[in-house]
Amino acid sequence: MLNENKIDIDKFRKYLSAKSLEEENIVKIYNNHDDLHKIINEIIKFESEINIQKERLEKHLESIKNIQDFIKNENIVFKNAMCNEKYIFNLDSIIDTNKQNSSDFSHLVIKKIKIEAKTIENNQEYIFESKGDYKIKLYFTTNLCNKLEFEKEVMIKVLEDTKNLWKCLPSDKSDPLFKEDNYSTSGQIGDKFYIASSKRGRSHQHEGTFRDDHCLIKTINNDWSIIAVADGAGSAKFSRWGSKLACEKAVEYCLNNEDFILELQNIEKKLTDYSNNKDNDTLYKNINNDSKKTLYRIVKYAYDEIEKFSKKHQLDNPEEFDKKDRLSIAYFHTTLIFTIFKKIDNLGYVFFNFGVGDCPIVLLVNGKPKLLNALDIGEYGGGTRFLTMREIYMNQEDMSKRFTMDIFDDFDYLFLMTDGIYDPKFEVESNLVKEDKWNEFIVDLQGNNEDSIKINFSANIKEDEKSLNNWLDFWNKGNHDDRTIAIVYGAK
Amino acid sequence: MARRLPLYLLLDTSGSMFGEPIAALNNGVSLLIHTLSNDPIALDSVWVSIITFNSKITQLQPLTALADIPLQNINCPRSGPTLTGKALEFLEKKVKVEVRKNSANQKGDWRPVLVIFTDGKASDSSLFNKMIQPIKDLNFATILACGAGEKVDFSELEKLTTNIMRLDTLNGEDFMKFFKWVSTSIEASSKTIGIKSNVTLPLPPLDIDQVM
Numbered sequence: 001m002l003n004e005n006k007i008d009i010d011k012f013r014k015y016l017s018a019k020s021l022e023e024e025n026i027v028k029i030y031n032n033h034d035d036l037h038k039i040i041n042e043i044i045k046f047e048s049e050i051n052i053q054k055e056r057l058e059k060h061l062e063s064i065k066n067i068q069d070f071i072k073n074e075n076i077v078f079k080n081a082m083c084n085e086k087y088i089f090n091l092d093s094i095i096d097t098n099k100q101n102s103s104d105f106s107h108l109v110i111k112k113i114k115i116e117a118k119t120i121e122n123n124q125e126y127i128f129e130s131k132g133d134y135k136i137k138l139y140f141t142t143n144l145c146n147k148l149e150f151e152k153e154v155m156i157k158v159l160e161d162t163k164n165l166w167k168c169l170p171s172d173k174s175d176p177l178f179k180e181d182n183y184s185t186s187g188q189i190g191d192k193f194y195i196a197s198s199k200r201g202r203s204h205q206h207e208g209t210f211r212d213d214h215c216l217i218k219t220i221n222n223d224w225s226i227i228a229v230a231d232g233a234g235s236a237k238f239s240r241w242g243s244k245l246a247c248e249k250a251v252e253y254c255l256n257n258e259d260f261i262l263e264l265q266n267i268e269k270k271l272t273d274y275s276n277n278k279d280n281d282t283l284y285k286n287i288n289n290d291s292k293k294t295l296y297r298i299v300k301y302a303y304d305e306i307e308k309f310s311k312k313h314q315l316d317n318p319e320e321f322d323k324k325d326r327l328s329i330a331y332f333h334t335t336l337i338f339t340i341f342k343k344i345d346n347l348g349y350v351f352f353n354f355g356v357g358d359c360p361i362v363l364l365v366n367g368k369p370k371l372l373n374a375l376d377i378g379e380y381g382g383g384t385r386f387l388t389m390r391e392i393y394m395n396q397e398d399m400s401k402r403f404t405m406d407i408f409d410d411f412d413y414l415f416l417m418t419d420g421i422y423d424p425k426f427e428v429e430s431n432l433v434k435e436d437k438w439n440e441f442i443v444d445l446q447g448n449n450e451d452s453i454k455i456n457f458s459a460n461i462k463e464d465e466k467s468l469n470n471w472l473d474f475w476n477k478g479n480h481d482d483r484t485i486a487i488v489y490g491a492k
Numbered sequence: 493m494a495r496r497l498p499l500y501l502l503l504d505t506s507g508s509m510f511g512e513p514i515a516a517l518n519n520g521v522s523l524l525i526h527t528l529s530n531d532p533i534a535l536d537s538v539w540v541s542i543i544t545f546n547s548k549i550t551q552l553q554p555l556t557a558l559a560d561i562p563l564q565n566i567n568c569p570r571s572g573p574t575l576t577g578k579a580l581e582f583l584e585k586k587v588k589v590e591v592r593k594n595s596a597n598q599k600g601d602w603r604p605v606l607v608i609f610t611d612g613k614a615s616d617s618s619l620f621n622k623m624i625q626p627i628k629d630l631n632f633a634t635i636l637a638c639g640a641g642e643k644v645d646f647s648e649l650e651k652l653t654t655n656i657m658r659l660d661t662l663n664g665e666d667f668m669k670f671f672k673w674v675s676t677s678i679e680a681s682s683k684t685i686g687i688k689s690n691v692t693l694p695l696p697p698l699d700i701d702q703v704m
Binding site: 075077082133155156160377427478479 | 495529530531532533535559560561562563564565594596597598599
């Protein structure tokens with residue numbers, strides 16, 4: 001900066017020497033007034049230049065003094081480093097201090113860093129190889145004068161990479177309510193294929209606890225199929241069993257209950273009538289109403305069975321039920337979604353859906369997503385509703401809204417999943433109805449992912465089933481819940 | 493962005509804390525941060541805010557991801573009152589701004605956890621009493637309180653929570669026990685995130701009185 005207005009020393013000397021002029025020169029100059037005036041004027045001009053330079057210099061010195069004080073007195077805190085990751089020492093790595101916006105700070109330059117026995121110069125990158133608190137000596141300079149050097153000792157915290165902190169402990173096989181950590185299945189439903197996988201999340205692996213999610217797919221009767229997905233509540237001790245019972249009992253009811261089988265046949269008859277008279281709104285409403293009543297019985301059966309089991313389990317293991325004011329069924333809290341569907345001639349695919357909790361049922365039709373159920377989402381994370389909560393049965397109107405009916409000519413994909421998948425992949429529930437998010441998701445499943453795992457959505461369902469199961473291991477910071485997904489698709 | 497578990501530390505740094513007690517408090521907070529940082533579940537979910545109170549209320553650390561909490565020192569003045577009420581008022585504002593609720597476009601945080609430490613009684617007791625209900629309305633998953641020394645008014649803390657630990661002295665060792673209990677509790681919270689009901693806390697260490 002000083003260089004920009006460098007004083008011309010030679011010129012200065014010339015004028016100084018003019019002060020001790022020889023007599024003959026004085027006479028010479030005297031004889032030429034013009035020259036003399038010129039010299040005097042230039043001396044005056046030069047004097048003012050000197051003053052400007054002096055002020056400038058004083059300002060610089062003050063800035064340098066400020067920087068020196070700043071480095072000496074201010075608590076300079078560096079951002080934490082991650083083990084085995086490149087750390088860059090620059091001013092951006094300093095956590096905001098009040099002075100950060102001042103001009104003094106902007107003149108700072110990190111010149112040299114001493115970490116343990118190593119000195120890093122010119123290159124401000126460093127990789128810490130182990131975690132801990134490191135004492136570091138920093139040598140600052142300033143672009144106001146790069147010959148100056150200020151020393152400062154700071155501490156820096158180096159953290160272990162989260163990936164290395166995760167443990168994978170087996171779940172207890174001797175537990176009477178033991179459940180497999182990993183489940184997958186595949187098969188054919190009418191002209192469509194299905195693949196499904198459910199896997200214990202890292203947070204459960206770390207603790208050696210069980211998978212709380214559950215999934216079950218069955219063809220029940222007369223080519224109708226049911227897909228059920230449940231997510232046990234993390235807080236409930238036996239939620240793994242709650243989710244298992246929820247799926248199994250719902251399917252069991254569909255398979256074995258004679259009333260249900262008859263009712264479904266009646267509904268199908270009405271659907272066939274409707275296929276011949278699609279303008280008949282009254283009939284549509286009638287079918288919708290019938291289906292709500294029929295499906296309600298499935299839900300109620302699942303609730304009753306879980307309650308029955310929970311009471312028996314409490315009788316047999318009273319020590320496990322340690323909360324006085326808690327119902328035994330609350331130890332089995334679980335969400336549940338299911339869809340019962342079939343392709344009806346001249347009508348298309350008919351879906352009867354149910355949902356309690358925050359798991360979605362989504363249909364992709366010509367790339368466009370349709371959310372088939374309404375999600376229960378609380379004010380805070382985890383504030384959902386459960387199948388096992390008595391209160392959801394109390395309000396008939398609310399309960400009625402949980403059952404929906406949809407008819408589509410055809411579809412690309414049908415998805416049922418738990419929040420273990422959509423939290424990391426869709427972030428918020430509102431994205432579940434966004435076409436571009438679903439495009440991304442499909443491309444992700446088809447191989448555009450960190451691990452390059454490819455699901456072909458082909459007729460080779462065994463291979464796709466395996467790929468889907470591997471795909472579930474994707475890494476996503478902060479999302480380590482159980483992951484469950486069921487996909488129905490038409491093979492290309 | 494994954495769901496966060498917000499942890500609020502409300503720490504008494506009034507004049508009576510000067511000297512050994514503040515050093516012990518610093519060690520305790522460091523231990524807490526350190527312990528949680530070694531737990532992958534906590535490291536991925538816990539966010540910490542540190543608020544200190546004496547005659548002034550200071551948010552030493554705005555709500556920050558555990559991995560980004562730097563090494564720092566909590567200081568205290570040589571003398572001054574304990575404005576616990578004002579601290580609660582400040583806390584209420586911060587929680588309302590910083591803790592995210594579920595909405596169509598954002599993922600809500602897990603219910604926050606509050607840790608409150610004091611070595612005395614509120615100098616502003618009427619404000620303190622006025623703030624009890626608003627603090628309860630914030631719907632903390634857990635409130636853990638610690639009172640250290642003879643001057644603590646435990647009836648005040650009891651208005652906020654039943655999870656209270658009583659320390660007779662302000663020495664380093666006891667502080668460590670408290671913060672170990674806190675970290676175990678936070679870890680318990682982070683492990684069971686996804687909960688509607690209150691978190692079940694591990695019992696405090698046996699040799700420390702828990703006021704119930």
